[in-house]
Amino acid sequence: MSYRLQRMPVAAPSVLFAARVLSVILALLTAAVVLALSGKDPVALGGKVLSSTFGSSFGLEDLSLLFSPLLYCGLAVAVGLRIGAWNIGAEGQFNLGAFAATGVALFVPGPTWLLVPLMALTGMAGGALWILIPTLAKAYADVSELITTLLMNFVALLLVYWVATGPWLDPSGMALATTARLSVSVPYVWGIVHWGLPVALMLAIGLAVMFAYTRWGYEVRIGGGNPGAAAYAGMPVQRHVIIVMLMSGAIAGLGGMMEVAGTVGRLQGGISNNYGYLGIMVAVLARAAPLGVIATAFFMAVILNGGIVLQSQGLTTHTVLAVTGLILFYAAIADEVARYRLIPTTGKVTPKGAR
Amino acid sequence: MDILAGLIQTAFLAGGVLALAALGEVLAERVGVVNLGVEGLIALGAMSAVATVVVTPHPWLGFLVAMGVGLIAGMIFATATVIIRANQVLCGLALTYMGMGLAATLGKPISGSPAPATFQDIHIPILSDLPFFGRAFFSHSLLVYLIFLVLPVALQVLMFHTRHGLNMRAVGENPAAADAAGISVMKMRFWYVSFGAALAAGAGGYLTLVFVPSWSEGVVAGRGWIAVALVIFAGFRPINAVLAGLLFGFVTALGFVGQAHNWPIASSILSMLPYLGTMALMIVPVLAWQRMRRLMAAPEGLTTPYFRDQR
Numbered sequence: 001m002s003y004r005l006q007r008m009p010v011a012a013p014s015v016l017f018a019a020r021v022l023s024v025i026l027a028l029l030t031a032a033v034v035l036a037l038s039g040k041d042p043v044a045l046g047g048k049v050l051s052s053t054f055g056s057s058f059g060l061e062d063l064s065l066l067f068s069p070l071l072y073c074g075l076a077v078a079v080g081l082r083i084g085a086w087n088i089g090a091e092g093q094f095n096l097g098a099f100a101a102t103g104v105a106l107f108v109p110g111p112t113w114l115l116v117p118l119m120a121l122t123g124m125a126g127g128a129l130w131i132l133i134p135t136l137a138k139a140y141a142d143v144s145e146l147i148t149t150l151l152m153n154f155v156a157l158l159l160v161y162w163v164a165t166g167p168w169l170d171p172s173g174m175a176l177a178t179t180a181r182l183s184v185s186v187p188y189v190w191g192i193v194h195w196g197l198p199v200a201l202m203l204a205i206g207l208a209v210m211f212a213y214t215r216w217g218y219e220v221r222i223g224g225g226n227p228g229a230a231a232y233a234g235m236p237v238q239r240h241v242i243i244v245m246l247m248s249g250a251i252a253g254l255g256g257m258m259e260v261a262g263t264v265g266r267l268q269g270g271i272s273n274n275y276g277y278l279g280i281m282v283a284v285l286a287r288a289a290p291l292g293v294i295a296t297a298f299f300m301a302v303i304l305n306g307g308i309v310l311q312s313q314g315l316t317t318h319t320v321l322a323v324t325g326l327i328l329f330y331a332a333i334a335d336e337v338a339r340y341r342l343i344p345t346t347g348k349v350t351p352k353g354a355r
Numbered sequence: 356m357d358i359l360a361g362l363i364q365t366a367f368l369a370g371g372v373l374a375l376a377a378l379g380e381v382l383a384e385r386v387g388v389v390n391l392g393v394e395g396l397i398a399l400g401a402m403s404a405v406a407t408v409v410v411t412p413h414p415w416l417g418f419l420v421a422m423g424v425g426l427i428a429g430m431i432f433a434t435a436t437v438i439i440r441a442n443q444v445l446c447g448l449a450l451t452y453m454g455m456g457l458a459a460t461l462g463k464p465i466s467g468s469p470a471p472a473t474f475q476d477i478h479i480p481i482l483s484d485l486p487f488f489g490r491a492f493f494s495h496s497l498l499v500y501l502i503f504l505v506l507p508v509a510l511q512v513l514m515f516h517t518r519h520g521l522n523m524r525a526v527g528e529n530p531a532a533a534d535a536a537g538i539s540v541m542k543m544r545f546w547y548v549s550f551g552a553a554l555a556a557g558a559g560g561y562l563t564l565v566f567v568p569s570w571s572e573g574v575v576a577g578r579g580w581i582a583v584a585l586v587i588f589a590g591f592r593p594i595n596a597v598l599a600g601l602l603f604g605f606v607t608a609l610g611f612v613g614q615a616h617n618w619p620i621a622s623s624i625l626s627m628l629p630y631l632g633t634m635a636l637m638i639v640p641v642l643a644w645q646r647m648r649r650l651m652a653a654p655e656g657l658t659t660p661y662f663r664d665q666r
Contacts, residue, residue, distance in 0.1 A: 007662065086444065133634065141641040146391070146444070147584045148637060154577045154630045162623035280448060316463055318572065322456025325395070329449035332441040 003342045011338040019338040020285060023330035024299075031323050045313060049306035059305075061191040065263050067301040068193075069094070069272075071200035072255025073279025074286065074293040074300075075207060076127075080248040081288035082211065083241050084224035085138065089149030090252040091276025092156035093127035097253025098260035099160050100126030102267040105182040106168065115184045119257055127253015128246045130156060135245040139238050145245070153276065161269035168267065178268035186262035196258030203251065207290040220244055252276065274321065278304065281324050285331060300324075358616075362608045363491035369611075370604020371502045372397070372562045376582035377589065377596040378506060379554030384591055385514065386547045387527040387656040388436055391447025393555045394579030395454020396425050400559025402462035405470045405570040412472035418498070418560040425556020428454065429549035437544040440660035451579070459572045470568040474498055496565055503597055510593035523547065527654035530661035540661050555579070581633050588636045590651030599636075606632045 011019075032042035053059045073090040080087035087093075101119040108115065134148035161177075168179040186194040211217035223230040223237040231237050255275070260267050282300050286292030307320035376393050383390045400421035407417040432450050435441045459466075474496035482493040514520040525533040526543045534540050562578070563570050581603060589595035610625035618625075640651075 007664075088448075133638075137638045137641075141638060143637050143641055144587070147580060147587075148634055150580050151577070151584065151630045151634050155627045158623045158627050162621050166621055166623075277452070281452075284445060316460055318456045318459030320456070321452050322460060325449045325452025325454075325456055328445060328452060329435065332445035332449060333435050333439055335445075336439055336441040 002345050004345050005340045006343040008339050008341055011335075015338045016287070016335065019334035020287075020331055023334040024285070024327055027323060027327040027330050030326055040313065045310060046306075049302075049309050052309050053302060053305050057191065061193055062308075063301050063305050064190075064193040064197055066304050067298055068197040068200050068263075069255050069259050069275040070278060070282055070297040070300050070304070071197070071204065071293065072258065073252055073275045074282030074297045075200070075204055075279075075290060076248045076252035076255070077279045077283035078286060078288040078290060078293050079207065079251060080245055081283055082224050083220050083244040084227065085241065085245050085248070086146045087131065087149050087245065087248045087252075088146055088280060089131060089134065089152050089249075089276070090255075090279045091272050091274070092149070092153035093130045093249045093252035094256035094259070094272045094276050095153075095156040095160045096126040096130040097123035097256030098267055098271050099156075099163065099256075100253070101257035101261055102168070102179055102182065105184055105261065106179065112184045112187075116186060116261065119184070119261055120254060123253045123257025124250035125253070127249040127251070127256065129249075130253070131245055131249030135242055135249075138245070139241050157269070157272070160267065160271065164268050170266070175266070178266040181265050182261055182267075184261065185265060186258060194258070194262035196255075196262045199258070200255070201294065203254075204290045204294050211290065216240075252279075277321070278324060281328050284328060358612060360487050360490040362605065362612055364494065365608035365611055366601055366604035367492075367495055367499050367503065368566050368604065369607040370601040371499055372558045372566060372578050372600075373582050373585060373603050374597040374600030375502050375506075375558035375561055376555045376579060377585045377600050378502075378510060378593055379551035379558070380583055380586045381510070381551075381589070381591055381593055381596050382554065383548045383551035384586055384657055385527045385654060386523055386544045387530060387654055387659065387661070388433070388544055388548045389443050389447065389583075389658050390429075390432065390450070390548060390551060390555075391444060391583065392428075392432055392450025392454060392552070392579075393582050394575055394577065395451035395458075396428060396552050396555035397454075397559035397562065397579045398458035398575045399424050399428060399454045400556030401563040401574060402458035402465075402559070402570050403556075404560035405465055405563045406462065408470050408472040408564065409465055414472050414474045414564050417470075417472070417564055418474075418557060421560030422553045422557040425559075426549055426553040428556065429552020430545075432552060433545045433548040436660070437541060437548060440662065443658050443660075455572075455575070462570050462572075466571050468569065470563055470570070472564075473568045474565045498561055498565055502561070503601065507593045507597040514593065524654070527656055530656050530659075534661070534663060540663075544661075555582070558582070577630065581629060584633045584637055587653070588640065591653060603629055603632065 035042040035045065053063055073094060076090045076093065077087050101123040104115065104119045104122050108118070130152055131149060134145045134152065137143035137148055138145040164179055165177045170178055170180045172180065186196055188194050189198060211221060219230065219235045220240050223235055223240045227237050256272065259271060264271060278300055282293055282296045285296040303323060304320055307317050310319065311317060376397060380390060380393060403424045404417040404421040407420040408414060428450065432446060435446045436443050476494050476496050479493050483489045485493065514523060522533065522538045523543060525536070526538060526540050530540045559575070562574065567574055585599040585603065586596055589599045606628050610628050613620060613625045614622045
């Protein structure tokens with residue numbers, strides 16, 4: 001009896017999950033081999049990463065501070081993917097959220113209980129505004145959002161860099177390329193971990209519920225999976241595309257607000273720290289499921305924290321980007337390979353009970 | 356007049372990166388594969404070109420090494436997208452991340468220091484001495500003429516005036532029909548995607564050996580993404596792609612001139628021009644020239660993997 005490979009239209013979720021896990025393991029193994037070849041001990045380095053991350057409450061607090069922005073950006077990208085839109089611009093929307101929130105903190109006087117929600121709202125508005133043009137271009141002119149959202153990233157980075165070194169530069173003269181320390185900050189929940197993290201977790205759960213149990217969520221899923229069929233069934237696909245993409249931008253913007261008002265405390269160039277780009281991987285690995293994003297964002301936070309630990313070993317933070325790319329690459333291949341089944345070819349087909 | 360001559364000169368210099376990368380992307384997209392890894396390929400090429408001239412001071416060798424690195428990276432990408440037929444968007448993003456991360460990691464020792472050998476401008480008798488035109492058009496390195504004259508014309512002829520070019524476009528438009536006509540879809544896609552990647556990495560080599568003679572992490576600055584956008588704007592045609600690259604070189608040059616002449620605009624704002632300009636070029640033509648749409652359309656089979664048993 002011989003076998004042949006048969007490609008299935010869809011892969012079973014369990015097989016897909018296994019393929020994802022395998023691709024992550026393979027990527028880490030590849031990185032380990034490269035490290036070993038360059039004369040470093042990957043096992044010792046891995047142990048160092050794990051012990052400095054999970055070994056102390058400081059390590060866990062640092063981890064949480066990385067976890068939170070990755071959650072926002074991962075959720076932003078995941079929400080977009082649900083309607084079939086690639087939001088590669090979470091990085092820029094994150095910056096704009098931080099920028100808008102900083103504007104409120106610097107120029108609007110008021111008590112913390114009023115200002116923090118106001119900053120959150122302006123942050124979300126900033127993020128949504130930053131994806132508005134790509135959204136309208138996609139919805140009405142069929143312009144690929146992939147490139148337009150990405151181009152906006154560079155504009156946002158330059159904008160933040162400009163205000164932080166120019167008009168909003170710290171007037172005290174103490175800092176070179178940042179704004180003054182914000183007078184209000186997001187309250188802490190545990191150590192140096194602020195409300196940004198619990199809010200992100202609640203957001204993930206809320207989104208999961210919305211996608212699973214509401215009519216809106218159902219229509220978005222169908223509209224993303226098969227826009228033609230959704231339109232034929234009378235669903236307002238175009239409206240869903242616009243709303244979902246603006247939501248995606250708003251979520252990333254909220255992440256930026258939490259980062260500047262909770263973690264960093266000042267607006268500075270490069271505040272987004274590649275979170276937007278890493279968020280793409282977070283969302284893809286989670287297959288755009290909001291609850292899955294919690295798991296993959298945590299995993300990504302560990303990797304990112306590992307990168308920071310390894311900086312003292314002569315590696316750059318960009319090494320993390322390379323490893324992220326490797327994971328994404330293997331995951332893309334694994335997705336396709338998972339569709340294949342080994343089918344026995346017996347020569348002639350004998351139906352059951354024919355004999 | 357002097358400012359204008361300088362502007363045009365810089366436009367060629369800056370536009371060369373975009374033009375070469377866009378030519379590579381035209382090759383890949385014409386056979387039906389969208390390669391979003393251009394940004395990473397430029398980074399890899401830019402880093403390996405400088406690393407090469409640090410070892411041996413031969414700019415041509417640096418450029419060839421950059422293209423070689425791009426060819427290998429392109430073959431890895433093509434293996435995933437053409438042979439295994441994995442999602443092209445994901446693989447492209449992955450290639451961008453890997454390229455940028457790897458280039459930054461490996462290029463750390465040479466980051467920021469000037470390239471010890473670069474391409475020199477060649478002096479053409481009489482032409483280079485012309486007032487205005489001499490400076491604007493005839494004081495460039497050999498690579499500039501290669502990118503703006505030789506390569507686009509050669510590729511345009513290959514694609515639109517030879518049988519091979521017809522086969523190539525058939526693979527991008529309708530792979531099933533091409534397959535039925537006896538054209539090897541896999542082979543065509545694999546090699547043109549790989550060659551395209553080699554050109555993109557070559558654009559990186561051009562970046563660090565002609566335009567900005569030094570490697571640092573931020574040196575690519577989104578040029579790969581602009582190149583991908585230009586291909587759409589150029590209607591997937593080599594000569595148009597190069598002209599679009601030149602146009603964007605001009606926009607970039609405008610920013611430089613503004614800085615040099617102390618225009619009352621912050622340099623960060625001027626640096627936004629190429630990105631905003633690209634946005635405009637992606638959106639405005641779609642709205643303005645409805646008639647051109649069919650003529651400038653993307654290949655029908657773009658981003659769709661080809662499965663022989665499902666045709």
